[in-house]
Amino acid sequence: MDHVDDDDHDFGARPPSVTLRLEDRHSCPTSAYVAERAGVHPRMLARLGARPRQQARVSHSGRTALFTLIPDADATAIDSIRVSESGRRRLGVEPGQPVILDLRCIDPGMTEPQARIDGEFLERLDDDGNHRRLVVLAPHGGAIEVDTDRQAEHVFESLGPQNSTLWTCKGWRQGGHAYSAWHISSSDLSVHSFPFLRSLATRRFRWAVSFHGYSGSEVLIGGLAPSRLRSEVRNAIAQALGGSGIGVRVADPGEQFSGRSASNVVNRLTVDTAGGIQIEQCLAARMHYGRAIADAVSDVYDSWISHHPER
Secondary structure, three states, rough: EEEEEEEOOOOOOOOOEEEEEEEEEOOOOOOOOOHHEEEEOOHHHHHHHOOOOOOEEEEEOOOEEEEEEEOOOOOOOOEEEEEEEHHHHHHHHOOOOOOEEOOOOOOOOOOOOHHHHHOEEEEEEEEEOOOOEEEEEEEEEOOOOOHHHHHHHHHHHHHOOOOOOEEEEEEEOOOHHHHHHHOOOOOOOOOOOOHHHHHHHHOOOOOEEEEOOOOOOEEEEOOOOOOHHHHHHHHHHHHOOOOOOOOOOEEEOOOOOOOOOOHHHHHHOOOOHHOOEEEOOHHHHHHHHHHHHHHHHHHHHHHHHHHHHOO
């Protein structure tokens, strides 16, 4: 079943895709994002020119999801791909069935209106290519984590392109469940899969802020930025949410959404991985107070930029 397909009917010139046989991955490491990871034989990764922890589209019968590729020397054959049961549910596929793996995650010609119609995924960047102040992120925009991209866009518009850069990914899925199709953990996002992200990777911004949504009931402020900055962001958002009953707190270092991994994209893009703020928000906060939260965040960074001019 090891068939390399050079057909270019989807995205123009692109890396080859390959048809693999899906297998269950029973002994997966404990991870909240195990459903997003797929084990592929190291020889197959080398044949495709793929890097470990790079993302790829995996498709079956018209249904597609993004996966992070993990070298898996325990795979029974070079032409197999191993995913967990929860990973199989993302595709609606059974063990032994064929899937198509494609390293091209982004269609550069896809427009946002068309992506909404087709249930597609896209990457966007607004950047002057020079400044090193603030990068504003929404890696799970569109219908993945609703309204997070709008918040990031509002911060960028408020601060302007001379002080901020905007990087977003947006995804939709026909019939819903965009999160299941397109969500990739912020610590796994690979510069080898996202061309615009790669263009920012060596810049090393002074600060980064990333907007997220989660299923909790409050707003969590995380990341590796200085505690003073995290506290100021927390206080500003708490004021914006005054009277809402929605709690706002700085995340504890050990909890799931603390954003304190150095590999988290919000930290990774900053000098010494020490300037990232991750904002995890419950649905009510995003839906009813999204603009107010974005305004509060803008005010904090406007002050910090004013008091820390770029040299």
